[in-house]
Amino acid sequence: MILIVLILTYPNLPSLGVLTDYRPKIPLRVYTADGFLIGEYGEERRAVVAIQDVPPIMKNAILAAEDDRFYQHGGIDYTGILRAAGANLIGGGKRQGASTITQQVARNFFLTGEKTYTRKLYEALLSFKIENSLSKDQIFELYINQIFLGQRAYGFAAASHICYGKPLKDLTAAEAAMLAGLPKAPSAYNPVSNPKRARARQLHIIDRMEENGFITAAEA
Numbered sequence: 307m308i309l310i311v312l313i314l315t316y317p318n319l320p321s322l323g324v325l326t327d328y329r330p331k332i333p334l335r336v337y338t339a340d341g342f343l344i345g346e347y348g349e350e351r352r353a354v355v356a357i358q359d360v361p362p363i364m365k366n367a368i369l370a371a372e373d374d375r376f377y378q379h380g381g382i383d384y385t386g387i388l389r390a391a392g393a394n395l396i397g398g399g400k401r402q403g404a405s406t407i408t409q410q411v412a413r414n415f416f417l418t419g420e421k422t423y424t425r426k427l428y429e430a431l432l433s434f435k436i437e438n439s440l441s442k443d444q445i446f447e448l449y450i451n452q453i454f455l456g457q458r459a460y461g462f463a464a465a466s467h468i469c470y471g472k473p474l475k476d477l478t479a480a481e482a483a484m485l486a487g488l489p490k491a492p493s494a495y496n497p498v499s500n501p502k503r504a505r506a507r508q509l510h511i512i513d514r515m516e517e518n519g520f521i522t523a524a525e526a
Contacts, residue, residue, distance in 0.1 A: 319428070319431055319432055319435055320416055320432075322435065322436065322439050322440070324415055324416075325411070325415060325436065325439075325440065325444075325448060326439070326440070328448060328451075330350075330352055330354060330451060330452065330460070330461075350458060350460045351457070351458045351459045351460065351464045351467075351468065352451070352459075352460045352461055352463075352464050353461065353463035353464045353467065354451050354461065354463070355447075355450065355451065355461070355462075355463040355474060356447065357443045357444075357446055357447035357450070359474070359475070360447075360450055360462070360474055361474055361475050361477065361482075363477065363478075363479050363482045363520075363521075364462060364474050364477060364482045364485070364486075365446070366482075366515060366518070366520035366521075367479070367482040367483045367485070367486035367511060367515060367520075368407075368449075368450070368462070368486045369518070369520070370483075370486065370511055370514035370515040370517075370518050370520060371483075371486040371487060371489070371490070371511045371514065372406075372407055372410070372486070372489060372490075373386070373405075373406045373407040374514070374518050375406075376406065376407050376408075376442065376446070377442055379406060380434065380437050381406060381408045381409070381430075381433035381434050381436065381437040382406060382408075382409070382430055382433060382434075383404060383406050386404040386406070387404040389404070406433065407445065407446060407449050408433045408436055408437055408445055409429050409430070409433045410449060410453070410489070411433075411436060411445055411448050411449050411452070412428075412429050412432035412433050412436060413429055414449075414452055414453065414454075415448075415452070416428075416432055417429055417432070450462050450463075451463070453489050454489075454492060455485070455488040455489065455492050456488060456492030456493060456496050457492075457496070462474060462485055465485050465488060466481075466485060469481075469484070469485065469497060469498075479512070479515070479521055479525060480508065480512070483508045483511040483512045483515065484497055484504060484507075484508045486511050487504060487507035487508055487510075487511055490507070495507045512526050513526065
């Protein structure tokens, strides 16, 4: 029965044209004659960045926070699901999620936030389709540029300018970890409005970066 549902559903999934021909909303920017930004207008603050221009420390902070097996799984991280289930069982409640970066891309571009089995099925099928159509770096680039991070910021490049007044390439490991904590809950982990919770999340991500070998113990 499940196989029949999958066979009937997969061909009817939406086209991935919005991903392969990504055209995000870019705000109107006004500069002085010597190139100084004096104004930015638009509902979304965004600065699109190519994956090759994202520094390793920012990539690794995101992977540690959201999906450390991103480059190993095929869209659904079954190891992560089991790990989260075990942690939730030990913790006595739902405390960890297991959504991959690919699933989040599927959700952000095509789905609503409703928590139903139908939506989860579509999310999984879309994740498989995305993984079969795009490279890992293409998926990661979409995530880095599209994810909402609070304060009208969409994407990590915009959040870096808003929070720290600098481009991604100039971020420290601590700053990258702070930004990587935002996707989980942009308001709850905002370093300006909720500095204590943001700091706790940042330290957790720094620990995860060390556990994954992204930074050394001394750097942590």
